[in-house]
Amino acid sequence: MLKVKFIPQNKLIEVESGTNLLKAADQAGLYVEGDCAGKGTCGKCRVKVIEGNRGDPTDAEKEQLSDSELKAGWVLACTRKVEQNCVVEVPLQRDAYTRKTTMPGGVENLEAEPFVEKIAVKLDLPALKDQVADLERLLIKLDRPNLTVNLRELAGLPALLRNNGFSVTVVISGSRLISIEPGDTTDQLYGIAFDIGTTTIVGSLLDLKTAAVLAVAAATNPQNIYGADVISRITHASQVKGGLKQLQDKVIGSANEIIRDLLRQTKIARDHVYEIVIVGNTTMSHFFMGVDPAYLAPAPFIPAYSRALDVEASELGLKINPAGRVVFLPNIAGYIGSDTVGVILATNMDRRRDICAAIDIGTNGELVLVANGKLTACSTAAGPAFEGAQIKQGMRAAAGAIEAVSYVNGDIELSIIGNTPACGICGSGLIDAAAALLDAGLIEPSGRFINPEENPDEVPACFKDRLRRGPGGFEFVLVPGAKSETGDDLVLTQGDLRELQLAKGAIYAGLMILLKEAGISENDLDQVLLAGAFGNYVRKESALTIGLLPQLPPEKIIAVGNAAGDGSKMALASKAVRARALTTPEKVEHLELSTRPDFQDIFVNALPFRNN
Ligand code: FES
Known part of the structure; x- marks a missing residue:
């Protein structure tokens, strides 16, 4: 067995020789991103070998890491096997949740009507003239003779009643008695x-x-x-x-x-x-x-x-x-789950009479349309690009992520999450960056960077050094020398733009098919609701510029926060909403995009950026 010490978490574990560092970190209870499931293609699982176990870089490492990173000891955890005792630095996980836990919305106006109820009872004491058994005594008092009771509660019932003067609180969920507690605990639910x-x-x-x-x-x-x-x-x-x-x-x-x-x-x-x-x-x-x-x-x-x-x-x-x-909660189809049911509940789409689309962009994209009271939904393989995956220097919306990019007064301005230097770009930053570079004339509507070698005059002087040829085609330097340790630049690559096009094209094409099926056009939409953290933070103007959304007045596009999560809170707090949730799937017609002969054409047409 070999020893691996992870710092700064200070975890020491023993692993068999040949175990890769991704598995070793997992065994130590540490989180290392692994977007490609250890295939060596995403480059996200980088860790730094501080001591021991330095060897020649693997092919995947040569592909994914820069020379300066390799020199500094960075490796891909999924391809680097443990062959000696070693000390490995795992970057501390940055908090990528703040956006998901602090979004507006919620259940403020919901009337509490929980499924679970609590009833405090004081039972008559048994006597020779009243020999009713403990459980039946309780159920008669509750006037719920048919409640089912689990053995765990029944086993302790005689002592519980007698130790508490026959005063207890009963917890009921539907037809089940799930708990019996001493005294009156009705304020704790x-x-x-x-x-x-x-x-x-x-x-x-x-x-x-x-x-x-x-x-x-x-x-x-x-x-x-x-x-x-x-x-x-x-x-x-x-x-x-x-x-x-x-x-x-x-x-x-x-x-x-x-x-x-x-x-x-x-x-x-x-x-x-x-x-x-x-x-x-x-x-x-x-x-x-x-x-x-x-x-x-x-x-x-x-x-x-x-x-x-x-x-x-x-x-x-x-x-x-x-x-x-x-x-x-129930699912609607194989790729439309109860999270979409949550979106429908939280946005009242099952009750609306106007024409409205809801788009929930997460690792996948789910779309729902209500038109003339009829609900249809589809899912698109939007891919995790909006979560920063498959983007060369993509990351989730955590400290250090470029979250906004704008083209102002002939220059590119960046906004970075947290008080920290930029170390990657998240989904909203990616869309903004594409929109800004379109505005700056550095990207063609087709999605290609303009060729600075063939058309040097088209590149403004201030961007001459920033639009350059990189290992995978042209790339734009968002932050020169962003990585202080290696001096590497933070770049947006041609490959990143292609990933963005595929993701936004899939979302847009899905929406077009829902509209087509309903016999209406994008101009008929009264509202487009953007659900999820991403939808909450994406700038509408940029989403419109790159053609992620239909060309509607921005006021018709509304961010609704974490609607899926709100739906789950509502179904927890309200019996009435729970009942709606259980019947929602039968009200939604699911469109399977992969069987649509028209999908490919609509998707291909949706790929270009449109610079308005
Ligand atoms: S998990 Fe993707 S490169 Fe290691």
């Missing part, structure tokens, strides 16, 4: 709403008596080590022995970390949390529940189930009241 994203998991703790959100916590979805996209993870689950369990353990573990954080923030006892309501895409639903998603990946994309699943918390190992219920 809590639940947690989760939004399980492919990239980020967000949990919100609610007081179910008032529907108030008491705390929010988030974490990176640790399944990321098996790939940034759902297909890589499905492949891992179906092809690696024990893979499905690994994926389930990762997401349940992360949910438990979030629960711990929420309880710590609010000082609420875990036993007083009685319900969890979750939204997520269909694949996340399968992983969370430990159900084989293998047939979701190939056509015809069949999930194992689409209905809502309702299980006991102890079955999944979730650290709330063990008898608490865990409800994963």
Whole structure:
């Protein structure tokens, strides 16, 4: 066995010779990005070897890292095998959640009407003339003779009643008695709403008596080590022995970390949390529940189930009241999950009578259109470009990410998250950068950088050194010498622009097909709602400039925050909304884009940038 010490986290582990550093970091409980699932193609898993285990760079490292990075000891964790004891530096994870936990929106005006109820009772004491059994005595008092009771509660009932003078509080969820507590605890009634994203998991703790959100916590979805996209993870689950369990353990573990954080923030006892309501895409639903998603990946994309699943918390190992219920809301189709149900609930799309589209851009893109009271939806393989994946120096919206770029007074201005030097570019920055460079005349509407060698006069003097030939074609230097250690520049490459075009083309084409199917055009849209953190922060003007959105007046484009997560909070806090959630899938017509003969043409037409 060989020793690997990770700094600055100061974790020491032992691994077998030949284990790669990505697996070793995972074994040490450390998070290293692994967008390409260890194929050596994304370049995101870079760590720095400080001592030992220095060897010749792998082919993937030569491809993904600059000479100065290689010289400084940077390696790709997924391709670098441990052959000696070593010390490895893992970059500290930057907080990429603030945008997801502080977005406006929510359930402020919702009337609390929780599914879980608490009733305090004082029972008559048994006597020789009143020999009714303890459980029946309780159920008669409640006037709920048909409640089901689990053995765990029944086992402790006689002592519980007698130790508390026959005064107890009963917790009921639907037809189940889930807990019996000493005394009157009716003021302690809590639940947690989760939004399980492919990239980020967000949990919100609610007081179910008032529907108030008491705390929010988030974490990176640790399944990321098996790939940034759902297909890589499905492949891992179906092809690696024990893979499905690994994926389930990762997401349940992360949910438990979030629960711990929420309880710590609010000082609420875990036993007083009685319900969890979750939204997520269909694949996340399968992983969370430990159900084989293998047939979701190939056509015809069949999930194992689409209905809502309702299980006991102890079955999944979730650290709330063990008898608490865990409800994963229903999915609409293989690639349109309960997160889209959440968007529909939070934006009232199931009740609107105007013409409105909602676009939820995350690691995938889901679109919903309501027209004449009819709901249609589709999903597009927008790819994770908007989350910074597949972008050479892309990153999520964390400290150091370029989040906004503008072309002002003949120069490019940048805005960076946090008080820190730029170290990458996130989705909103990427769209802004493309729009700004279009405005500056450095990108053609086709998406190509203008050729500074053939057309030197077209490049403004101030950009002459910044638009240059790079290893993969032309590239624009956003921040010269951004990487202080190596002096490397932070660049936007031609490949990045192509990724952006593919992603925005897929979203736009999906929307055009929904409109076409409804027999209307983009001019008929009364509103376009942008859901999700990305939708909240993207600048409408830039999204319009690059043709991500239809050419509507900006006031018709509205950011609605984390609508999927809001939908889950609403379904947790309100029985009426829960009932709507359960019937929403049957009201939505799903359009499968891959079977549409017109998709390819519409998609290809949607690829160019339009510079208005
Ligand atoms: S290059 Fe290592 S995970 Fe992608």
